[in-house]
Amino acid sequence: MQDIAALIDAVTAAGPTPGRVAGLIAHDWGGAVAWNLAATQPERLERLVILNSPHPGTFWRDLRESPAQQAASAYMNFLCRPEAAERLRADGYAKLWAFFRGMSDTSAWLTPALQTQYEAAWAHGLQGGLNYYVASPLRPPTADDPAAAGVTLPNALLHVRVPTLVIWGMRDQALLPGLLDGLDAWVPDLRIERLPDASHWLLHERPARVIGLIDGFLASAQRAG
Template sequence: MPAAIQEGQYAPLPNGTRLHYASAGEKGKPLLLFVHGFPEFWYEWEVQLAEFGGEYYAVAPDLRGFNLSDMPSDAAAYKPRHIVDDLRLLAEHLGYEKFVMVAHDWGGAIAWNFAIALPQLLHKLVIVNAPHPYLFMRALAGDPAQQKASAYMNWLRAEGSEAALAKDDFKMLESFLNGLGQSPTPWFTDEVRKRYHACWARGLTGGVNYYRASPLHPPTADHPGPLRLELKADDFRVRVPTRVIWGESDVALPKSLLDGLDEVVDDLRVTRIPEGSHWVIHEQPARVNDLIRGYLAD
């Protein structure tokens, strides 16, 4: 029987940020922390919360800048180190010293940084379609195909992108989730659309500020981007047991971003889903749940 999901919970953190979160299960059981991406919110993990709330305390926050969490106005407040700190303090607020993190997209980017900086806090890391920062930096700096695939990042960084995303009842933003201009995706039902529109109506600036605050983007004349290849791969080494789920039909994050991952992650297993897109969590929730469960039992 699926576990009941409780919404409307808030964590006032010592750094001044207040995060909203949803949860399933009992506090005191092992913590599974689910971290969403852009342009989503905690609801991305609804199926996972219901699935794992029986054996775990499954928690999915709205990251700062999204939905019901605080939305600082300064783009600098969205640098990865601040989001990492939010997640560390959230776990502490919940009463946990160590936990498993499951993350997708921007949440995955933050999770990689978390594992690199604070490995002692993680039992395991599960990543869904989110590139390791060193490999992504390398691809953005030197791979024309990746630069082209990631050109949208520079568009999102530009002033006024949030207004363009909200135009015509979030038409462009909705297209990101609903087929990317191709055939509609079955999972994007009227109820899901209603939930996402309610989230987006609360504000989009926080979400696009993740792109504005990040040094990782394709180079332009005004912003050279991630041309910092003097950094060493070992500076980004992940020593936490890591499991990766990758939808290989991801348009923005191609499977080539997995190349070399075993060189920067000590304990790695990758599961590829050839037909899965960037939104494989929604497309194949039962399969994703089975994979997560198998990883937890490793």
Template sequence: MIETFQRALPHGITLSCRAAGEPGRPLMLFLHGFPEAAFIWDDLLEYFASPEHGGFRCVAPNLRGFEKSSAPAEVQAYRAHLLVQDVLALADTEAAGGHIDTLVAHDWGGAFGWGLANARPERLGRLVIINSPHPGTFLRELRDNPAQQEASAYMTFLARPDAEHLLAEDDYRRMWPFFLGMGAGADGHGWLTEDVKARYRQVWDAGLTGALNLYRVTPLKPAAPGEPAPTYPDIPRERLTVDVPTLVLWAMDDVALLPGLLDGLQDYVPDLQIEKLAGATHWVVHEQPAAVALRIGQFVRG
């Protein structure tokens, strides 16, 4: 059974959360991306909270800027290290010593998962990344690979100052292609039902600006049309290495994040397993939920 709650954190941010499992059990956190919300994890929360699959305390926050979580107005309030701070503060309220047994993260959630694993490895037992690029390989591909530059061009649209207005027009008509135009065909593998659409509308009706600020603040995106090539930051290697056991699940039909992002990943993540999932797109959590649960369970059991 899913419980919902608002968790006020010491630094002034409140996160709306969904959870399953007994408090005090080993903590499993789930981080969503754009344009989603914590509800996408409900099946996995209940799955891993069950005694036969680990009996974890499973918690999925809505990231700052999403759903009913705090949504600061300033673009700079969405810098990656601040969202990592949110996750660590939430863990402090859920586990002894704030220890996260397993962190599962997709899309933007994965960006913060990579950052947390790099900055605070002592707080994390295992990391599971689902179709979210490591900053080292993403920086390389954005700089050197025209195919990834083209695939990431949507980021510049989402960073426009009028993006929230454009996305909300005509019952979010520009939003649905994020799901249906990712290589799955017109039916989106059949998961995007009217009931699911209604849940997304409820999330988006709460506001899109905070979520879009993630695209506005990041330096890792292509140039907008007509602009010169961006000057990307030089990220020191010590800010890119991840020294916790890591599983990367990668849907191979993701048209926004190309498989080249996996090349060289082991140079940053020495304890790495990569599972490539055929016949799935960026929305693999919806399309192949049983396969995702099975592979995470195998990883957690070691």
């Protein structure tokens, strides 16, 4: 959150609202950061857009109470292991590609050129990304680790009072649609757009639809202003 706050300061320093952006848009782990920034530093953004990234309250709830979400998130416990980076890197990133493709049919957009780009990025190191999983207790409980069942989240990290758009690919196999249930209890100014034919990779699968929804949401703020 400190990194994003510093970036906001840098890019808005010469603008009309220093320290504040019109919208913060985030997906997956970026969304985990964005949810918390919006909750704790709402003065930094006028609007929040989240794409397939669970709110900490609903994720915490379902990791404790939903067998389906626990099963869907079981991979997180593997990614916490010390040997995870080595195993993901082995055989030309075979296991990492299996994770990637297991979330949806990627044949329509995952071209050989794009695969090469991903692997070039992964070659710089995987542990930095994996450290998100290592650091977070929000993962399924196991016999050896209470994980999500062993933590309590303070209300200050759960209530988001900026207008929020959530765009959700309903075919996400890791983050199930049940994570949207009850979200309005923590995010009162909430709009949810469900994309029934998109998965976790909705940005690749339905780019025009996603961009159109974001543009419309941000434009409505300008009209209201």
